[in-house]
Amino acid sequence: MKIAVDAMGGDKAPEVVVQGALEAASKFDVHVILVGHEASLTGLLANHKTDGRVSIHHCEEMVGMEESPLKALRKKKDTSIGVAFRLAKEGVADAVISAGNSGATLAAGVLALGRISGLERPAIASIVPTENGPIILIDAGANVDCRPAQLFQFGVMAHAFGCSCLAMAKPKIALLNIGEEGSKGNELVRYTYDLFEKSSLNFVGNIEGRExxxxxxxxxxxxxxxxxxxxxxxxxxxxxMARLMKRELMRTFLGRIAFVLGRKAFFRFARELSYEEYGGAPLLGLKGIGIICHGGSSAKAICNAVNMAAQYARNRTVEKMSLELKSYNLGQGI
Amino acid sequence: MKIAVDAMGGDKAPEVVVQGALEAASKFDVHVILVGHEASLTGLLANHKTDGRVSIHHCEEMVGMEESPLKALRKKKDTSIGVAFRLAKEGVADAVISAGNSGATLAAGVLALGRISGLERPAIASIVPTENGPIILIDAGANVDCRPAQLFQFGVMAHAFGCSCLAMAKPKIALLNIGEEGSKGNELVRYTYDLFEKSSLNFVGNIEGRExxxxxxxxxxxxxxxxxxxxxxxxxxxxxMARLMKRELMRTFLGRIAFVLGRKAFFRFARELSYEEYGGAPLLGLKGIGIICHGGSSAKAICNAVNMAAQYARNRTVEKMSLELKSYNLGQGI
Structure with missing residues (x-):
């Protein structure tokens, strides 16, 4: 499995990204292609044994975190994120991951790979750690104004992804809403409710933020x-909450002792709510694979994202998603 | 100052509501009118010295938590929330508070008192405790589909309320959005941005959930x-987070000791994030005063809500709000 990693994307790129890629190559059955500026990358790979499982694909440019995605991609033809997706299109890479400008990752992915046929809009599926294992929150930011049919397709895609890559079995699906009854919420959610209810998905209605x-x-x-x-x-x-709690504990002698004694548990618990475990948010709906990582990703997060990308490719999730979408024949304009 | 309290509204009504009202009458310079079923309320007042500062106004019916607000108010003419707002309309009460069905409180308030002239839609202003004192989040649930001019008016009302009742001075105002730049967000927020920018309010742009x-x-x-x-x-x-942290601490011996030692700090810290301090969310935009309390309100929350209602009335906040709204002459249909 060959994973193209945008080595120039992220707050701590290329150093931390390269470190994560190296970890992934040593831990998992993958080959990592680092896409970025060769001179900088070669230095970072020196002194590392990669067994030929990490290679460099040179490109001259990159999209900055603050740049307008479409403008940047139009102007610069040789950006790390653009080239990474081109490698995926040409079949050289099986998947792309990037901790860079997420709008640019989305745009470059759609431009190079296109959407699954019949799909209106790709969406970002964020994998959120909870008290009871990971859940998928979709859409995490790709589409700010949506129609009901689009929301419904997001649910279908997340279902296919969850079953295929997160070992979910008949996962419960709900709409994020401001009340539990079907009559609650804004127009968008009320119409979407009906679409889900008619489907064969395990739709359980609305869920409030509290749950x-x-x-x-x-x-x-x-x-x-x-x-x-x-x-x-x-x-x-x-x-x-973490800051407030520390502040309160530090106010008293007993509190300070409690903080020192409980330190390890505090960290364990923070780790449980950390996004690092899954590393990135898959971009669902492309005719191919893209994973968007947090801008501040650690090496561990990058490493886990590479692993998720490999699973995504290995399990033929895109094909499954495509079939599932096709089974719902939504009329246009809903 | 006479405050009408919907004694039948709330998960723990009438017991806890009456208890909160009694506390308020003994602590603050207010007279509380308990609106509800006389027989139940008389029993709860027995053995309490009220110095004539708590009275009962009888009514036969109430709106249940799960009832459709408008249907219930149309069918039942003598509900505790409806009667409470009628007392406000007749000048018998200066303000109304309820921990009952919030949709019914909103509807009964608008029906009895009407909106401030020129205002499109009343909104719920939630007072949220933060690391750095209380902030106002508006709208907290009254209007699920909005236009830009409405959002702008929410901001103007919250500004008047914050300055008048929460001692805010030139408070920073921002739009809740998914990025900081003015070009970010959905259509609604992008158009609203311009309205705020042209105003004389201390508008600082967009704020992300993280902040x-x-x-x-x-x-x-x-x-x-x-x-x-x-x-x-x-x-x-x-x-x-609280549950996860406790679970992690309880897994080890040192953690359990830390939990026992840090107990007080944990509680203090939880209290800091509690809504109880302000008791309720003012309903801004009525030609009068309504405060919506959490369904599960404690006696302390009810007591503090009564105090807030009294301040709201005493400071002539509705008049100030009305003048501030008038100073912005928004065209229709924005």
């Missing part, structure tokens, strides 16, 4: 605006 | 769908 991290419902569907706000809010709340 | 609980931005504006999801997600994340 999300319990992890009982495995696939949570919403538009990309709500999904992105939700994800960042979850991260922010966890961080704020 | 919300830092509490630097004091007024955060979004539609009621996003706001309600966000609020419940914050609560749920905090609860999940």
């Amino acid at each position: 999300l991290l319990r992890g009982d419902v495995k696939i949570v569907v919403c538009d990309g605006f709500v999904g992105n706000v939700a994800l960042k809010l979850t991260e922010g709340t966890a961080e704020s | 919300l609980l830092r509490g630097d931005v004091k007024i955060v504006v979004c539609d009621g769908f996003v706001g309600n999801v966000a609020l419940k997600l914050t609560e749920g994340t905090a609860e999940s």
Whole structure:
């Protein structure tokens, strides 16, 4: 399995990205193609035994974190993310991962590989750790204004991905909403409810934000605006709580002792809620494989993302997704 | 100051509501009118010295938590929430608070008191405790589908309320969005951005979910769908984290000791993030005062909500809000 890694994308690129790629190549049955500036990358690979499982594909340019994705891709023909997806298109790579500009990853993926036939819009499936194992939140930010048929397709894709790559069996699917009854919510969610209800998916209705991290419902569907706000809010709340708790503990002598004694548990627990375990968010709906990693990804996150990309390819998930989408014959304009 | 309290509304009504009302009457300079079933309420007041500062206004019916607000209000003419707002309309009460069906509180408030002239839609302003004092999140669930002019008016109302009742001075206002740049977000937010930018409010642009609980931005504006999801997600994340942390600590001997030693700090810290301090979410935009309390409100929350309602009335906040809204002459249909 050959995985193209955008070596120039991410807050700590290329160093940390290369480190993660090296880890993946030594741990998993993959070949990693580092796409980026050869001179910088060669230096980082020196002193590492790669057994020929890591190679470099040179390119001159990159898309910056703050650049407008489409403008950057139009202007620069030789960016690391663009070239990585071109390798996937040519069959040289089986999958692409990037911790760079996520809009550019989405755009470059669609431009190079195209969408699954019959699919309206690709979406970002964020794999969220919960009290009860990972769940999929889709869409995590690719589509800020959606129609019901699009939301429904997001659910179908996440279902195929969850079953194929996360060992989910008949996962419960719900819409993220502001109440449990089918009559609740905004227009978009109310119409989407009906589409899910008519399907053969294991649709359990609406889920409120309060229940999300319990992890009982495995696939949570919403538009990309709500999904992105939700994800960042979850991260922010966890961080704020950790800071507040430390501040409170530090105020008293007993609290400080408690903090020192409980240190390991605090870290273990923080790790449980960390995105590192899955490494990245698969971009579902491409005729191929793309994984979007957090800009601040650690080497471990990159390593795990490479592994997920390999599984994604090995399990023929795109084909399964395509068949599942085809089985729902949605009319246009819903 | 006379505050009408819907004694029948809330998961623990009427017992806990009455207890909170009694506390408020003994602590603050208010007279509480308990609106509800006289026979049940008289029993709860027995053995309490109220110095004539708590009275009962009898009514026969109530709106259940699961009932459709408009249908219930149309069918039952003598519900506790309906009667409470009627007392406000007649000038017998200065404000209304309820921990009951929030849709019914909103509807009964609008029906009895009407909207501030020129205002399109009333909204729920949730007062959220953060690392850096309380902030206002508006709309917390009254309006699931909004137009830009409505979101803008939410911001103006929250500004007037924050300055008048929460001692905010030139509070920073931002839109809840998925990125910081003005070009980010869905259509609704992008158009609303321009309206705020042209205003004389202290608009600082967009805020991401990650920053919300830092509490630097004091007024955060979004539609009621996003706001309600966000609020419940914050609560749920905090609860999940607390459970996960306890589970991790309990796994080891040192962890268990840490938990016992740190107990007080844990509770203090949980209290800091609790909604109890402010008791309820003011319903902004009525020609009068309504406060929506959490269904599971404690006596303390009810007591604090009564105090907030009294301040709201005392500071003539509705008049200030009305003047501030008038100063922005928005065209129709935006």
